[in-house]
Amino acid sequence: MNKEEYPSIGEVRYTETLPNGLRLVVVPKEGVAASYAAFATEYGGAFRRFRTGQDWLDTPAGIAHYLEHKMFDMPEGNNALEILSANGADPNAFTSSGMTVYYFESTRNFQENLEMLLKFVSTPYFTEESVEKEQGIIGQEIRQTEDSPGFEVYIQLMKLLYDHHPIRDAVAGTVESIREITPQVLYDCHRIFYHPSNMTLCVSGDVDPQEVRDIALKVLTPEPGTAPEPDFGPEDLAEPKEKRHSMTMEVAAPLFYIGAKFAPAPRGEELLRQKLTAGLVLRLLFGSSSDFYTEQYAAGLISRDFDCEADYSAGTATIIMGGESTDPEKVYEEIVKTIEKNLRFGVNPRDLSRIKKASIGARLRGLEDVEGVALSQVDGTFGGYDPLRSVEILPTITAEECNEFLKQVLAPEHLVMSLVLPKGR
Amino acid sequence: MSGPVRKEIIPGVMLTVVQSDRFKTDCLSITLLTQLCPENASKNALIPYVLRRGTGKSPDMKAVTMRLEDLYGTEIVPVVRRVGEIQCTGLYASFPDSRYLPEGEDILPSVTDFMGEMLLRPKTRGGLFLPDVVESEKEKMKNIIRSRINDKSGYALTRCMEEMCCFEDYSTMRFGTEETVDVIRYKDLTQHYHRILAESPVEIFYCGACDPDRMELLMLQALSTLPRQELDLELGTDVRLNSVEADPRSVEETLDLQQGKLVLGFRLGDCMEDPSAEELAAIRVFNECYGGSVTSRLFKNVREKLSLCYYASSMLEVHKGLMFVSSGIRPENRDVAQAEILQQLDSLREGTLTDEELTAAKNSLSSAYRSLRDSQGALESYYVNNALDGLLLTPEEMAGLVDEITAEDVQRIARSVVLDLVYFLHGGAPEEEDEETEEEGEVIDE
Structure with missing residues (x-):
């Protein structure tokens, strides 16, 4: 072997x-x-x-x-x-x-x-x-x-x-x-x-x-x-047809998911690099030390359940972020503002190096658990890359790559929002 | 991995160290133990969330998070647990071990410092918690309490606990209620914080490569300003052995949902009268045989044989002497499901457990105990929970006890268990007749 x-x-x-x-x-x-x-x-x-x-x-x-x-x-x-x-x-x-x-x-x-x-x-x-x-x-x-x-x-x-x-x-x-x-x-x-x-x-x-x-x-x-x-059928539309969906259910407060689709990188290390870049960008813009998160958290518009991730499956790639909020429209606005600001000025290199350190710690934590290790290897096999290389690759991802990803994937016109609202309110 | 080293390092402060160089991360938790009661539950629960918002040195959330990110993504999270009728509130940290960091950077002292700082030197103004921080964490806690209806299975289970133990403090949930959160004022909360800091027994748990002596030293430094007064040593759980009424009580509620959620609440009964470690092992094996695994009676019969549900399982709250059976079913199948759940218990009472069933249950349970040592989080909750019971057995020793349990033990526990309350949550009367008849095809009658 x-x-x-x-x-x-x-x-x-x-x-x-x-x-x-x-x-x-x-x-x-x-x-x-x-x-x-x-x-x-x-x-x-x-x-x-x-x-x-x-x-x-x-x-x-x-x-x-x-x-x-x-x-x-x-x-x-x-x-x-x-x-x-x-x-x-x-x-x-x-x-x-x-x-x-x-x-x-x-x-x-x-x-x-x-x-x-x-x-x-x-x-x-x-x-x-x-x-x-x-x-x-x-x-x-x-x-x-x-x-x-x-x-x-x-x-x-x-x-x-x-x-x-x-x-x-x-x-x-x-x-x-x-x-x-x-x-x-x-x-x-x-x-x-x-x-x-x-x-x-x-x-x-x-x-x-x-x-x-x-x-x-x-x-x-x-x-x-x-x-x-x-x-998987004919090529999907480049832009989403509808930008909002809302429904009511037995929930306490509105639930929202904001998403954008993008083209996954081809199989191989390029794909791993894109996944790691996506993780860094999301953490930079919306992670728990970001201006967005700390301000919206203090304002009571998001809570600890706010999450963002890039989800890869069956040849698709999707950014999904959301959680519970009393005012999802306001959160949506703030997310758009955050993206626009970063598109204009680029990501902050000092923040990036701190986020990389934190991501390395998170990767090490992930190695503790045999289930996590084996399942990440399943993803890696089907994606043609080796997840154990993450800790080596992370430090080499540049601010330019992050900015490029942001431009390609998270431009505000790509965003849609799905809502579940409480019944009878 | 060596066995745990346990020591009282400050009056009422117990440090448990499981030293191991097998992990790439370390875990460290500091837990204050308080008596669960409706008056204080929300205050106790809110405190770690307020502490996590800022310290004297890192005054707001952004500063706290940036400092943690610089410590290679160290996580410090508020923890609120309910173990029987003891409420455990505190902080849990997870951080990479120096051996795997660039230049072997030793971040451990920075982490223990930060933990101590967060616990003892929160951001205050005029000695009081910041009112806006308290208010914002109150809102979030109320949201969490309200949002429990989002998870219908969990909601049904909680409702069953509340109804079943309505005369006991156990009916207090770990965050209390919206009302008890609502009335908290920042001044009272600060006072309460100083009180529980001074009076609560404290459990510290560490698992990682650091040796017990160094950890003791680091914690003594980190907690050097911990106030200590007369300790609240009367903590404990009141275990009721029999059902509240002679016949099982029944509670039915409706919400807008498709599936019915059935929860049966049991008292474990006489076996909970001052149970030995062996008896606790027998209770766990019984639960495994009855509804705790895929080889259990409930899984094999309610799900596989009768196709009534996707899940039918039993779970224990040993500290309080309770067992709950939960299942998600078509509302019209409620009686069939309940009858089958009780029939399987009766059958275990009659002693019909086979050797295969017993062996499978014991294997699965002792394997679960043995694999605890692979996860620092699992070890943490195992040792903190056991410390509350004064049980100091290692997971391997518990696995050893499980291996000794016999079919007669299981039968004895089955006979001890008493049904106390049946809770049923469903979508109300069926509205659309047509759809109902059409859906009949789904259920296969045996």
């Missing part, structure tokens, strides 16, 4: 692409009690239309998430979640717009658990009855999400920003769309997207990389696969 060392942060990383195409990453952490493994496919809620042989297949909204639920059923009639749990692991899975990740953490029997993880995720087994039965469970999961104002404010923001791209739809689909799901279409999706060549296995913990590799070679098919061809 390929070994890379990062002496300044005390980390080592092993990587290899196996003959079947699986991208394997191991970041050993000697002495931790629990080790973590993530087996992930680059297939999520936004991958609704894709090629099968000569044809294009359109699948119902929510299928990737439904498939995730049903993967735990085993042909022997038992359930992988229970088997792993009984064996001392803490297993689970999640589906986002861009990927599906199956994972477990365990303090013992790591090899057995890893074998089980690889085995159940590569073994599809669905029956009419079991697929239909899941509708009750997922139906309640969808209802629960729809009752969540945080979800509504997010999904309506995405609908404002994206006119076609399926990222505008809820990952879990709707109670109606999931009724169309059949065993056959689940099998099709599994065949296309769950081949090792479309997947990555990222492990962090007190493990021997060679052993992880041997288990992957033993359990998974040795055959190389063909790359899936997903279709």
Whole structure:
């Protein structure tokens, strides 16, 4: 396996692409009690239309998430979640717009658990009855999400920003769309997207990389696969069609998300650099030491829940900032003012160097947790970069790059706002 | 990692150090312990938020945050917790370890200094907290209290706790109520701050590479001006063993929502009469078997077998001797769900727990204990919580106790548990008949 060392942060990383195409990453952490493994496919809620042989297949909204639920059923009639749990692991899975990740953490029997993880995720087994039965469970999961104002404010923001791209739809689909799901279409999706060549296995913990590799070679098919061809629809509009959406729900105070979409950098280190730059710019303009944050906080217009981030998924990139406020329109105005000021005068280099220091500390903190380390490697694998290089790259990002990012991405005309307002006020 | 070193460094100030060079960051918390009560809960809770706003040297939020960023993004956050009927308020810091900083910069003394400064030398005018800071933090706290309806599952759980313990101080939430926040005045708050500073027992927890002796020295410096008067050593939690009424009480409320939220509140019962560490381990294993994991009865039956919900789980508040079962269901399935939840408890009382179920529960729980040592945050709350109970076992020792629990232990706990109150939150009477009938197709009757 390929070994890379990062002496300044005390980390080592092993990587290899196996003959079947699986991208394997191991970041050993000697002495931790629990080790973590993530087996992930680059297939999520936004991958609704894709090629099968000569044809294009359109699948119902929510299928990737439904498939995730049903993967735990085993042909022997038992359930992988229970088997792993009984064996001392803490297993689970999640589906986002861009990927599906199956994972477990365990303090013992790591090899057995890893074998089980690889085995159940590569073994599809669905029956009419079991697929239909899941509708009750997922139906309640969808209802629960729809009752969540945080979800509504997010999904309506995405609908404002994206006119076609399926990222505008809820990952879990709707109670109606999931009724169309059949065993056959689940099998099709599994065949296309769950081949090792479309997947990555990222492990962090007190493990021997060679052993992880041997288990992957033993359990998974040795055959190389063909790359899936997903279709996210026609090119989206450059500018959002609508700039505001508001709805009412049972909330105490208005919730708001302000967002802008932008073109993600191509895969590779360029993408990591763009992500780090985005993080620095957002922290500079809107982070807790910024003029914007401290003034609006003192004025009572934002609170500790105010957050801003750049979200990358399924070929899209989106800036999202917001939280709770008694006067979102005023916050919007202040955000625009902050952007305009920085566009005019450029970011302050002294602030930038302080923010970089803080970001390095945050990165070090992130290395403490095996789950965080492994999941960032999943992102890195699909994005073609190595997240452990962040601490080296951060100091090299210049004020000019930050200014350029600001100009390209955060110009006020790109901004939209989604609101959830309290009922009856 | 060595075992914890625990020492009283100032009267009523306990320092717990878990020394380990495995982490790249350090964590340090200072917690004041006070008795939870409706009169003081909001004041106690507001204090760390006001302290975080500014010190004599760094007089406002911007100055505080810039100083923290210069310390490589050190975080110092206000913490307010409720452990049984003890309210814990204080500051929690997380910061990178010098070994991983450029030129090995030793920021630890700067961090301990800053923590002490924030706790003891806040920004004041004429010796009083700044009125505008107090008012702005009051507004934010009221918003947080109001916003609890945003998370419907959490809201239903809180409401169940409030109703169930309406005659006990436990019904006081950690921030108190909008009303008790509202009446706080900056002068009274300053006085109250001086009082709790002088009278409260203090727990300090540190986990990182620094050795206990140096940490003691640093904390003695940082807290050299901590006032100490007669300490409030009567802190404790009143544990009620039986239900309030002979039959379980029932409370139903409506909000505009699609899903129904069902919460069953139980008293753990006689097993909470001066429980030993072994008994506490048995209670945790019972909870794991009943609804604490994916191999539990509730997950396997209410969710997987009957497809009634996405979640059905039980959680403990051991300090107060309570257990809550929560589930999100279609409102019309309430009776079926409740019956199944209680049926599974009855079944455990009858002793039907299998060896597989017991082993799975014990594995999952002891594994959770063993992995605590990977996370400084988890260790912090483990040791601070245990200190309140006078329990000084390490997570590994707790895991060892879990391994010894038998099926009979679980059965004994199941028999001890008493249902006290059932809380149901739902969207009200169904309005659209058509949609309701159409949706029947979702539920699969077994």
